[in-house]
Amino acid sequence: MKSLLNLLPYVKKYRKKLLLGFIFIILSISFSSMFPLIVGNGIDALRTGVTYSKIIFYSLTAIASTLTGGFFLFLVRQNIIVVSREIENDLRHDFFSHIVNMPKDFFNKNSTGSIMALATNDINAIREFVGPGIMYTIQTFYRTLLTVSIMFYINPFLALVALSPLPFISFIVYKVGRMTHSRSLKVKESFSDLTSKAQENISGIRVVKSYAREAGEIAEFQNISRDYFRKNLSLAKVQSFSFPMMYLLTGVSLVLVIYFGGIEIINNRLTLGNMSTFLIYLGLLTWPMIAFGWIINLTQRAAPSMERLMNIMKLKPEISDNKQTDFNIAAENIEGEVEFKNVSFKYPAGHASVLKNINLKISKGTTLGIIGHTGSGKTTLINLLSRIYDISEGEILIDGIPIKKIPLNTLRESIGVVPQESFLFSTTIEKNISYSKDYLDYDKVIESAKSSSLYKDVCSFPEKFQTVVGERGITLSGGQKQRTSIARAIYKNPKILILDDSLSAVDTHTEEEILNELKQVMRNRTSIIISHRISSIKNANNIIVLSGSVIKEQGTHNELISLGGIYYDIYQKQLLEEEIQES
């Protein structure tokens, strides 16, 4: 429950509107509660003999009171429920802004599914608490208070009689609530068994089919299904109890009012009109009883949702600008000289170092090639430069300035990365290419596409650069995706360009073409090329070989070949592979 206190700042923002809403609740209930009184008076008037005009007066006032009450009820919803929608909007906005700024590591720990569930289901549960939850709470309390007071005012004895089942109702609501709670926990457990089984079966379907175990799997799933069925029925046993019981007890009130009210009438201590008023009020009280259980339910659902949400919201993005940041550094002033000084890195969750004592200098305008096996730390090295992760030890400098001092946006704006996995957004090709800028310069898009050998491909699509990619558009081949991704980085016009194994899906001929183009584009800028293929990096000014978290070899292509080490072996192997491919 405490977690819901975190909503206070959100609620405060709309306090005026909410307060207004509360006032309208009071007004709407006050007016609509007059209705039974008027009807009762009307009935009494009938007994004592009245004129038509009086009857019409009673009818009209009854309608007028409801109309006024209804008008305020409209205002209640337009204030309180609307505010709850606003708060929902704010919560979702804050949540999304928060996660977008979370580092990569966060997304390794939290699945996309769970994040999406938070953004929709959980926030919705909270919304229901803030809106209908609060509205019905106040309505219920005020209505009960008002109705009970009026009943006591008319006839205290009959009011006591009418309310006598109330303690039983409370007791039963409490008891049933507890039993429901424990049983629904069991249902939830069983449901999670069911989900795990389905998940395991579907992920392991290959094994199931290989060993022809379909029947066994079905039998096992049937068992779990049955268990879930039983747990649900055991819950139903209790839940089915609550409504009939509620109706029974309110029904008892009605019967008691008719009986004792009747006796009171016979003894002339009560009028028939009063009794009718009582009967209508009791009818009005049934709803708050039901609403009461519903409010508890809403709160019980909202509290854990809020807790889950807060667990994420309270995480601080580890990588962000701070006191050290020098905001005077602008992207235009960055030259592009990169230096790694004794850099070591461990992943937050891992024990082993991924990089150890890396010392490296890339002068402005030169190209660095990186080669090494999968898992040798190549991608990590460049992730550290863009501060996707922060180094554990040592220092990385750009133009002699530690990167932690450079504003994060400035740093990332000056680096153009073509990641290993070419992720494109499901929008047009031109929007993907111009992603780095908020405006679209068509000439530049074409230029970038030409530089990455993508232009011809795009021209073959019917809608050219307006072609939508992804699920709702056309599916690009791996090579086309990579080249689009390269064009996107070129469009950014960065001081430092990084290709992380970004030519793997294009053939050697295209690779050469792109590399030649890039040479033009990257004149006077710094490039880092990671590759498995010697051909991509052999012309680099400097090449490093990463192996076992350290730089094993360093030098130009020719130097490394004459060294006769790992680089040489890889080179030989690739020559042989080429030969096999061509044979």
Add this chain to the structure above:
Amino acid sequence: MAEQKNKSEEQLHKKIDSYLFKRLIAYFKPYSKYIALAVLLTITVSALAAVRPRLTPIAIDEKIANKDVPGLQTIMLILFATLILQGIIQYAMTYLTSWIGQNIIMDLRMKIFEHLQNLHLKFYDNNPAGRLITRVTSDVEVLFDVFSSGLVTAFGDIFTLLWILYFMFTLDWHLALVTLSILPLLIYATIIFRKKIRVSYSRIRLLISRINSYIQEHITGVSIVHLFAKEKRTINEFEEINSEHTKENKRSVFYYAIFFPIVELFLAVSSGLILWYGGGEVIQGAVSLGVLITFIQYSEMFFRPIRDLSEKYNVLQTAMASSERIFSLLDEKPAITDKPDAVRIDKIKGSIEFKNVWFAYNNDDYVLKDISFKINEGEKIAFVGATGSGKTTIINLISKFYQINKGKITVDGIDINDIRQKDLRKNISVVLQDVFLFSGNIEKNITLDNPKITLEDVNNAIDKTGLRPFINSLPDGIHHKVNERGTTFSTGQRQLISFARALAYNPKILILDEATSNIDTATEILIQEAIKKLIEGRTSIVIAHRLSTIQNCDKIIVMRKGEIKEMGSHQELLDKKGLYYKLYELQYKEDIIV
């Protein structure tokens, strides 16, 4: 224009809804008797609920007016009796409907699960696991909610309305007509409200799915957002959809805010009319006061269910979305099915032949081109070649996980299309690179709960695969707990468990996809020993990544780009100095680098 589009969309919706509804009803059939009983109970409950106000005028006009206390007591007792009876029946009815609902849900869930077991692997390649799990779990759950809280209460409401109508008209039909005179207006208001809210809801649903896909896309591509420092723009774009969603929601709030007070107002108008018209009648002595009070009670009972019915309608809408997804899954035809006249084979001997086999996962993109080879009973064959050369595809085809495009595959000389999949797979054990362990214990992972595999078989398999020392080191032995996917075991240990599994099934044909991942040398030796035992006395096919392990094979098949390039024994192929020779050389180089 837009209006017209909405209209045709609505008609389409209606068509789909009624189609889905018909299909859903089929699942109710087995329980028709119980459903009939539930309906009967519902009718009784609603009758009892409606009969109580009917007793009010008797109490007021006859007993109270005549100061008849014992008579009043009798009425009270009758009222109590109806109350208790109503409580009991209502309880029984609620429980019964839960029972029916749960049964139907279980049936449907089992049907989906069974259907999934029969679907071909290609289907699983194309559909993310998460989506399929949702079908089996939450989509089915939504249907239950609709059934129990939607349909049944809606039935109850309708019956209550009918009973009230009956009592009102028998009590005083003039007054009944006056009370109901407001009804056409109410119905009209409800229809308008329903229309508005429906359009609004479908827009909201669309916006929610846009929110979801936006979040999903930008989480998947979060690195790009970070690398390009586009957090702000991303947030702004999201806010656009988010606020549109809020705007649309506010519109629906507005409709509700109007509709609810209007229902209240109609109720009041109706009571006012009763008071006005009935009051006149009372003065003239045509209607008693008790009847008047009863009518006011009835009008209260009458209008609320009508309001509630309009809400039930929305619940039904979400259910339709779920059932649409469920049925489209159930409509997915298994691409690989047994022929009705398929041969039943218990034990196969184990010869395999591929005759001019062509295969493509997609369209004309052939991954196997004109493959022919023969493996005799008990022979050991190895496939070698670069990744993507088609080795794994061949083993997928032997187990008939995919249907070939051209050519023929035979086992013991019988076309595998004529053998029941079950019989075929029973005789083939496949050990994959990526070992999949189920949660449970080690024994279960070896037997896969097959009752035909005895404890002796299990122990035997454990001994032969050299798994024994490891099992002995565990406190619970073969009953040691395995968690999801067996993540607490090392790769080597998982590999050995999967060997034991394959061995326990004692297949005639063994297919082994050698693991490429790094395993420590000690385990590696264990595994190599185990493989030797594993392939003894059966036809075995090994996909080799290390050429050192296959030199003793009867035949080695070298593949490249979906074609067989060379075939022969190790020595023959080396002498040929062709592709195999080069691969062998390459492997030698690789060993140095690693």
